[in-house]
Amino acid sequence: MSDMLVKLWQLPPLDPAIEDAYARGVIVRRALAPEKPLVLAFVRAHWPAWEAEVDVAFARMPVACFVAARGDALVGFACHDAIAPDFFGPTGVLDSARGQRIGYALALAAMHALRAQGYAYAIVGGVGPAAFYEKAFGAVAIPGSTPGIYAGMLRKASG
Numbered sequence: 001m002s003d004m005l006v007k008l009w010q011l012p013p014l015d016p017a018i019e020d021a022y023a024r025g026v027i028v029r030r031a032l033a034p035e036k037p038l039v040l041a042f043v044r045a046h047w048p049a050w051e052a053e054v055d056v057a058f059a060r061m062p063v064a065c066f067v068a069a070r071g072d073a074l075v076g077f078a079c080h081d082a083i084a085p086d087f088f089g090p091t092g093v094l095d096s097a098r099g100q101r102i103g104y105a106l107a108l109a110a111m112h113a114l115r116a117q118g119y120a121y122a123i124v125g126g127v128g129p130a131a132f133y134e135k136a137f138g139a140v141a142i143p144g145s146t147p148g149i150y151a152g153m154l155r156k157a158s159g
Helices: 015-023 033-046 048-059 102-116 130-137
Strands: 004-007 027-030 065-070 073-080 087-093 121-124
Touching (some): 004 130, 015 027, 027 102, 033 048, 065 102, 073 102, 102 121, 102 130
Parallel strands (some): 087 121
Antiparallel strands (some): 073 087
């Protein structure tokens, strides 16, 4: 899984994506600090490998994590500046909420936040669904970026 590069100055507008999610009964917004335990529990239950990165996103100010909620139930999240500055991710949407452009709205919100911080490009680290990022944001693969920042990452504690 290589990293991908997104030109932040060419992002689609955010409001239509947020409004589309809202029309589907989903609110997409920046997470609040007091929601950290709930968001971490959600991530731990569905994507446990990403819990530490989401925890780091909550240490940023403003919080570098966006959430998608239907009523008071989380259906997805997207973070930025978690593994490194200017990196997008991790992000996840429940299987039951996929195909509704919720992931797109979350990712777009985080990309707009990166642009607002002054970045010209965003790095999507260790991309799984490359076709999604290509279509949604015109992202391109970064040659030689595997394993990138994840090289030498500890995978288990010695015993």
